[in-house]
Amino acid sequence: QGNPIFIKDVAKVVEGPVQNQRLVWHAQANDQSASEHPAVTIAITKKPGENAVDVSDRVLEQLNSLKSSLIPKDIEIAVARNYGETANEKANKLIQKLIFATLSVVALIFFPLGRREAVIVGSAVVLTLAATLFASWAWGFTINRVSLFALIFSIGILVDDAIVVVENIHRHQLLFPHKSLREIIPGAVDEVGGPTILATLTVIAALLPMAFISGLMGPYMSPIPINSSMGMLLSLAIAFMITPWMARIWLAPHSEQQKNHFNLALWISPKFKKIFNPLLSDQTGKRNRRLLGIGVIGAILISLALPVTGLVVLKMLPFDNKSEFQVILDMPPNTRVEKTSDVLKEMGAALAKVPEVSSYQIYAGTAAPINFNGLVRQYYFRQSPALGDIQVNLVDKHHR
Template sequence: MAFVGLLAGLIVVIITPKEEEPQIDVTMADVIVAFPGASAQQVESLIAIPGERILDEIEGIEHIYSMSAHGRAVITVQFEVGIPRQEALVRLYNQVFSHSDWFPDDLGAHQPVVRPLGIDDVPILSLTLFDPSGRQSGEDLTRLARALEVELKRVPGTRDVFTIGAVPDRVDILFDPALLAGFGLSVTDLAAAIQASNAAGAEVRITRDGVSIPIEPGQPLTEVDALPGLVVGLRDGAAVYLSDVAEIRRGETVPDAMVQLGFGPGAADHHGELFTAVTLAIAKKPGENAVVIARDLQARVDMLRGRVIPDDIGVQITRDYGKTAGEKSRKLITDLVMATFSVVLLVLAAMGWRQALIVGLSVIVTLLLTLVFSWAWGFTLNRVSLFALIFSIGILVDDAIVIVENISRRLRSSDRGLREIIPAAVDEVGTPTIMATLTVTAALLPMAFVTGLMGPYMSPIPINASAGMVISQIVAFVLAPWLAVRLLRHDKSMGQASDGGGGASAARGVNKHVQRFFRRLFEPFLGAQVWRRRGLAAGVIFLTLVAASLPVFTAVILKMLPFDDKSEVQVVIDMPEHTPVEQTLRVLTEMGRYLETVPEVSDWQAYAGTASPINFNGLVRQYYLRAEPWQGDLQINLIDDRRRQSHDIAQDLRDPLTEIGKRFGAAVKIVEVPPGPPVLSPVVAEVYGPDHETRAALA
């Protein structure tokens, strides 16, 4: 059984998907309704408010938010945590399309579009493309990114592959009004001719000589060179070409969004340089191993170097959650091994190497079997599930230690054989250890029923720890006695009979220095002097009151989770409305120039008029909707080898970046990746008022 448990546990460690965050069923969806030409107030009254009422009828809805802008409404529906994604989306689709008449058909609004979102929409890898020489334009980088999208989508396990900061191609057609009039054409005729030529008709078949020949009329325009020969009219029986009445040239696109890449002091190359860039973001399918997929994607990029990716194009990995998940897993597994080793050393010092070997093997089997249970339950290997094992190792070893210690004690005080001693020794402490296991399990399990995001996020701790307690109990009753028969029977010194009282028997085998220390510590309180015991009780009460008063006087700050040391920090800025995207990029660039003086910064990306690749925090806060020209993100990556934690770096960045933002009228927010499940904001308030101006002023 032990061998099977060891083998199964090792296999599970290899095959279980490794991720940084736990998998949570938190289903969100955006219902988007386009309403061309309508003001924000009209969109709110005609689309958003009626839509909220209809969607609020769905069972299992936790929150509904709506955003009304010029020509568009976005209604966000967040389901209760734990509702299966498929079931939630079916309810939403049924409600939306069975009540799609919530606005009149002749209103001019388009049909609703439902865009579901979940934790697997968060990209695990982002690649930023740039040209160190500066010869390639944003359009060139966009064409390369589109080609890479096709190649990277072929990697098994990938889900969404998309480009951020893409610059579309543009062709300028400059017509001469005099020439148009001379040929009897108008601008409308040109537009109609180009539109008609940029379409393909349905396939038809012509049968000739017993052969069916497929014919597809028309062909979409794919090259700029095809435009000059486009027929736009007839004059005197001769064709009039587009080149006869207009000048055609490739134009410079004014993008709606801009991306730049800069490098800090921690970068190996290009420190202080700034490049135009585009970013490829790749998300994975549910249940896939982030470590393996990220590694395969990078291998595919290396393979495409020189074939699809020119040698002079730089590819900077600006996010790698596979790497961070692997590092977290390795670190936590190392901590788990060190904790187990510490327990074994303690037992070795207290009872001997044979007992330490029994306890060590019992703990290893318990941990591996707990990992098997965790995998069967559906958990992945992430920082929360591994922390649950480290957290519980102190209580997992109790059962084995108690059983082994009682067997050893009976061996020291009896001449009987092991097969007679072990059943009695296990039976003697069996009931207390079972009660201890049930008590600890009863204390842990209520944590699994916490509601909201925190419950499922932290559920590996109570579930894995409780399962580990039960497994450790079974291992202590089955494996530990079996190992004692195999190992302790060879210890001749343990078979000698005791000579003396029970106290001497209990103390036999204990280190003399340890005995002396505890006697000096406890004997003063065990004598006839009652005042000493009363003084001890008063001291304990006083220290308890002091400890309880620390949070009251804010000497100790109470919080849900400690700060985590992350590899990234995000800066979100909001410029005054109607600020052009070029000005937003200028502010981000100024902030980036300051980052080039921070020694822990490896690289940074400025996203103006678009959102950076979202993380779990950005998913909940809906940063993916930030697409206005006056909105921008600054994504900061930190070097791995640093002394300061990311929280300390973020605190030091707050004042300088806020000061830069004030010079341009920008509102600046430093956003850290939270150590636990994200929230919309630490404080969320609803503001009510008679009109938008009053509400905005109060907010």
């Protein structure tokens, strides 16, 4: 009596492992089933300005070389996410779209104006894109998905200046067939110079405020207005300096120009008359114009109603057919990490039955390596035994 009782007097005390605060599992889906294995995730981030494709290739090469020396044979290495590969795929796709957009513009000029005018416009577009990429590099931007998107976004505006100049030179050739190109070009360019400059500055004024977005989205959004604005200014300079010079050298003589114009006019004119005659008729023109105006207003109202009704979803970024997604789990407070892990495993077993799922990683008590979505939503704060998520990887989009 009166003596203290120690734990060693009533139990055997040994030093054991620290209670788990976080658990990570990896599972490779196979035949609609999967077995989880304990895992350690290593996230590798490139330095600013480095090529993500080259970095990922070198990392994979280094991993393969370590398999036979440093990494034991019973340790399996799996690449959960390779953003270098996806970045390369998306960049190539954007380049293809950029080429397609340029060729489409050239084709649209070829049919109404002729092959020489199309070559001039195409050359102006190529020069503008090259100069814009150089200016973007000088500004400090890299060629990535955002900067390429900015070029595609502004491709319709970049070609406008050259098209306006070439089309007006073409028109002056038809109006003044007795004059030479040397006499026609200055007046034709001067005639459209003021409106073209004003239109370009108006579009720049609409886009440039995006460059002053602050916070997390600032660095992500700034290449779009800056690259687009630089491209439009360079396009304006090329349209006023290079395009007239190319027109002076390459445009066809008056007789050939006149011949091409009238052949095309004979084909197009009847179709335009069918469209516009009902609107210009003395008897029914007023009524038809009124109906057209009502139809345009109705179409505008319908388009404005689409987001309100939910038929069109307004988003800052477009939907993307990605090969990954996350499942976020919030358990009741004070839930042990083992319980969170068990629930995540049950969810993973259900996901493994989906044929399009190739693998998944379970993170209980901690967050998965941060991606762009997690960065925006601040998932790195999800550090609690009651929180978890599953990083689900799908087969390639061409196979699903």
